Amino acid sequence: MNRSTYILPIIVIAVAAVMSSIFIVDERQKALVLQFGQIVSVKEDPGIGFKIPLVQEVVFYDDRILSRDVDPLEVTPLDDRRLIVDAFARYRITNVERFRQAVGTGGEDAAARRLDSILRAEMREVLGSVSSNDILSTDRAALMLRIRNAAIAEANALGITVIDVRLKRTDLPAENLNATFQRMVAERAREAEDERARGREAAQRIEAQADRTVVELVSEANREARVIQGEADAERNGIFAGAYGQDAEFFQFYRSLEAYGIAIGQGNARLVLSPDHEFFNYLRNENGTSTPDR
Structure with missing residues (x-):
């Protein structure tokens, strides 16, 4: 062969x-x-x-950086306002020997499930120690850092290093949404009523100020009018006094004519006076009797 x-x-x-x-x-x-x-x-x-x-x-x-979405988790903050939190983590297998010893033949899927349990426990603990407003605020980086730091120690036992933890979404449970919306509507209605009340108060204050300004302006105008009228009366009296000083007889005659015009100028006036009253001085003839009506 x-x-x-x-x-x-x-x-x-x-x-x-x-x-x-x-x-x-x-x-x-x-x-x-x-x-x-x-x-x-x-x-x-x-x-x-x-x-x-x-x-x-x-x-x-x-050996790459892996990401893991954590199933939505219900947490109860300090104010007992239940929330549904959706998060994800990024991690890396840094010690393959420890990783193999921890998860055995389950591999990366088993490690991901154990990491889920760690993250869910830390999220409950951290988020349960603060109020819901802190969780819902946009400035919650400190909370995510606390969750990550707390998860790092436990994840190291799996040969995993947790790099980052992020809260993707935070919602209210479906059964609480309607009550929350109603409370929000009531709060907004109260705020609107407060604004209207402040507006009415401001309007009343402005109206009172305007009324006060009107009174002050009218009072000032009346005062100025009285001053002007007094000055005019003084000037008129001065003119009358000057005229009286120049010709007293003519002045008395002129003033009597004005009085006649006011007293009997309407045509239906009736005067009850004695015939020898001084009011009729300029209506008598030379003989001292009254001029007959014509």
Whole structure:
């Protein structure tokens, strides 16, 4: 029998054995070499690694930053106002030996479930120690940092480093939404009524000030009018006094005519006076009797 008949299978077996002993780790992975389930070596740097065929096996783990969405969680803050919190975390497998020991053959899925439990417990503890207004405010970075820092210690036991925790969404439970909306409507109505009351108060204050200003202006105008009228009367009296000083007889005659015009100028006036009353001095004739009506 030809020797090539034996040599060729041996070569094939040898090549297969060599190929099965080689494994490649790229830059996105870390690898563990296991022998009968026990860790033999760790390959963290990218490149070629070796193992014993049929005896040893290689398990690869993702070396990238991973993200995990936490299922919506109901928390009860200090003010007993229940909230539904939706969060996510970013983490990385930093110690593959510890990771393997912690999760066993469950791999990354088992680790993600355990990380969920850690995050949910820390979220309940941290968010339960503050009020709902602190959770609902936009400035809640301190709360997320507290959750992350609290989760880091427990996650390290899994060979995982928690990089970040974020609260994506915070809502009220569906059964509380209607009551909350009604309370918000009532609060806005109260604020609106307060604004209207302040507006009415301001309007009354402005109206009172305007009325006071009107009274002051009218009073000032009346005072000025009386002053002007008094000055005019004084000037008129001065003119009358000057006229009286120039011709007393004519002045008396002129004033009597004015009085006649006022007293009997309407045509239906009736005066009950004695005939010799001084009011009729300028209505008598030279003989001292009254001028007859014409």
